[in-house]
Amino acid sequence: MEVVQVREEEMPILAELANGIWHEYFPCILSEEQIDYMVEKFQSLKAMTEQIEKQGYEYYFLRDNEKNVGYMGIHPEEEKLFLSKLYVTKDNRGKGYSSNAFSFLEQYCREKGKKAIWLTVNKYNDHTIEVYRHRGFQVIKSQVSDIGNGYVMDDYVMEKEIQC
Numbered sequence: 001m002e003v004v005q006v007r008e009e010e011m012p013i014l015a016e017l018a019n020g021i022w023h024e025y026f027p028c029i030l031s032e033e034q035i036d037y038m039v040e041k042f043q044s045l046k047a048m049t050e051q052i053e054k055q056g057y058e059y060y061f062l063r064d065n066e067k068n069v070g071y072m073g074i075h076p077e078e079e080k081l082f083l084s085k086l087y088v089t090k091d092n093r094g095k096g097y098s099s100n101a102f103s104f105l106e107q108y109c110r111e112k113g114k115k116a117i118w119l120t121v122n123k124y125n126d127h128t129i130e131v132y133r134h135r136g137f138q139v140i141k142s143q144v145s146d147i148g149n150g151y152v153m154d155d156y157v158m159e160k161e162i163q164c
């Protein structure tokens with residue numbers, strides 16, 4: 001599997017991939033209305049383009065045999081790397097793609113001198129929390145974030161130290 005940075009002309013493909021995964025996966029945790037709202041606010045073409053151009057985010061496809069099997073979004077900070085998004089398409093889960101993505105991120109941190117990777121995950125996203133724990137992440141706090149329109153994100157913050 002390759003981890004390939006998304007090019008500007010590929011952004012509509014990324015937005016379509018994100019929209020599909022979010023509407024397939026999150027109905028077990030969030031209402032359809034909240035998913036629509038969050039996709040528009042965080043994962044639409046406009047939102048992700050702004051994150052890249054104005055906030056320093058980077059998006060990557062997880063690609064196998066020229067097929068996009070998932071994507072991730074990261075935000076490098078002064079000392080740590082924020083893993084903002086990591087999603088694998090339904091048919092491709094459980095095949096080791098996220099483990100490859102984490103190996104890529106850990107190498108990225110070593111090369112750029114980042115001391116840790118941190119992320120947020122919905123408190124009821126049990127399987128994903130187990131995968132993160134398996135990879136060495138620990139819950140460091142829980143937080144409820146107001147995202148507007150009467151919605152909140154009810155999350156754990158998880159972090160993994162990276163040895164340089």
Ligand SMILES: CC(C)(COP(=O)(O)OP(=O)(O)OC[C@H]1O[C@@H](n2cnc3c(N)ncnc32)[C@H](O)[C@@H]1OP(=O)(O)O)[C@@H](O)C(=O)NCCC(=O)NCCS
Pocket residue numbers: 025086087088089092093094095096097098099100120121122125127128130131134
């Ligand atoms: C969570 C997600 C990204 C994991 O990706 P994946 O490609 O399916 O995961 P992998 O197949 O690479 O498995 C990752 C590791 O977790 C392990 N694992 C899987 N299920 C596990 C469980 N229940 N308990 C402990 N470890 C588990 C695997 O064995 C693998 O470890 P290994 O490489 O050491 O063998 C993916 O399932 C996904 O997109 N889920 C839906 C969306 C989502 O919740 N995204 C994250 C939002 S914060």
